[in-house]
Amino acid sequence: MPQKWRAFADTMRDGLSTRRAAARVDMNHKTAWRWRHKVMAFLTPTEAPPLGGIVEADETYFRRNFKGSKPVGRRPRRRGTKNGSKRGLGKDKVPVVVARARVGDTRAVVLPGTSNATALTAVFRPMLTRDVTLCTDGSSAMRLAAQAVGVKHVALVTARNQRKRGIYHVQTVNSYQGRLKAWIARFRGVATKYLDRYLSWHIIDERVQRLTAAKARAVLVGNTAELNPVQCCANCGAMISPA
Numbered sequence: 192m193p194q195k196w197r198a199f200a201d202t203m204r205d206g207l208s209t210r211r212a213a214a215r216v217d218m219n220h221k222t223a224w225r226w227r228h229k230v231m232a233f234l235t236p237t238e239a240p241p242l243g244g245i246v247e248a249d250e251t252y253f254r255r256n257f258k259g260s261k262p263v264g265r266r267p268r269r270r271g272t273k274n275g276s277k278r279g280l281g282k283d284k285v286p287v288v289v290a291r292a293r294v295g296d297t298r299a300v301v302l303p304g305t306s307n308a309t310a311l312t313a314v315f316r317p318m319l320t321r322d323v324t325l326c327t328d329g330s331s332a333m334r335l336a337a338q339a340v341g342v343k344h345v346a347l348v349t350a351r352n353q354r355k356r357g358i359y360h361v362q363t364v365n366s367y368q369g370r371l372k373a374w375i376a377r378f379r380g381v382a383t384k385y386l387d388r389y390l391s392w393h394i395i396d397e398r399v400q401r402l403t404a405a406k407a408r409a410v411l412v413g414n415t416a417e418l419n420p421v422q423c424c425a426n427c428g429a430m431i432s433p434a
Contacts (some may be wrong), residue, residue, distance in 0.1 A: 192218070199226055200411035203392075204399055206377060230411055231388035234395050242292040243320045247364035248327050250306050251372070252284040258382040285383055287390065288314050289371070291364045297397075299371070299390035301383075311336035326359045370397075 195216050202212035202223075213223040286306040291297045298318055302310050308331075315336050319325065322342075327333040329348035337344035345359040354360065371393055375381055381389050399407045 196226075197408050199223070200230075200408040201404065203227065203230060203411050204396075204404070204407045206374065206396070208378060228385070228388065231385075231392050234411075235388050235391040239298065239318075241318055241320045242290060242296055242298065243323060245293045245324045245326060245358070246290055246319060247293075247361045248288065248290040248315075248325060248333065249361055249364045249368065250330070251287050251289060251368045253287060253375075253381075253383070253386060255283045255285050256380050256383050256386075258380050260382070260384070285386065287386070289364055289368055290315075290318060291367050293363065297367060297394050299387075299394065301387050301390070306332060308332045308335035308339065312339040315340045315342075324359070326361050328361060329353075 195218065198216045199212065199218075202215055207215065209223040209227060210220045212227070213220040216223065286302040287299055288302060288306070288311065289297070289299045300314050300318075302314070304310060311332055312335075315325075316339075319340060319342055324343045324345060325333075325337050326345045326347065327337070329346050334344060334346055345356060347353045347356060347359065347361055355362075371390075374393055374396070375389060378389070395410065399410055402410065
């Protein structure tokens with residue numbers, strides 16, 4: 192149904208659920224689900240250039256979700272019941288590391304296990320250039336990972352009311368995490384096995400919202416060149432989107 196791809200791209204730009212998207216485009220909701228995952232799989236980068244400059248990093252947590260598959264290690268829960276999730280950390284939480292450069296480039300990585308120095312080091316090593324200044328909270332795991340990677344590290348300990356130190360803070364990444372949580376909540380639970388796809392979709396979505404509807408459709412059906420601004424000339428320095 193190639194004639195419906197443009198309309199379906201608009202539903203992704205609007206962040207609709209698969210059932211609402213299916214109703215708008217006039218298709219089965221299972222087809223809408225498959226199309227969404229085809230787009231998200233394409234938008235999920237296999238390799239991404241490392242972040243440079245000042246980079247803020249923090250961890251956030253999502254409830255472990257077996258939506259669409261049989262739970263492992265616990266009994267299934269009925270809809271409308273308490274989710275069984277406790278405050279704080281635990282086995283039912285999935286750690287996600289979010290790193291955001293001051294220029295706006297963002298990376299979000301789902302950790303396979305617990306958030307410790309070893310896991311964070313494996314994430315940061317290919318993600319950060321050696322000249323990065325990494326801003327984090329007072330996490331000892333973040334500090335050890337920064338030392339292992341060999342980058343400058345600035346820790347802001349909120350317990351000591353250290354919310355800002357000159358130009359260094361973690362407000363940018365914290366603000367992004369808040370927007371991410373609010374955006375992903377509209378889907379009423381995302382299966383953990385697909386969480387990395389939704390994280391990539393949200394990174395693209397924030398950039399797509401600044402584009403015209405036509406260019407946003409082009410990105411969501413495969414033309415990611417629309418996301419890569421190019422410099423006009425050395426003298427001007429203005430950033431323009433490719434035609």
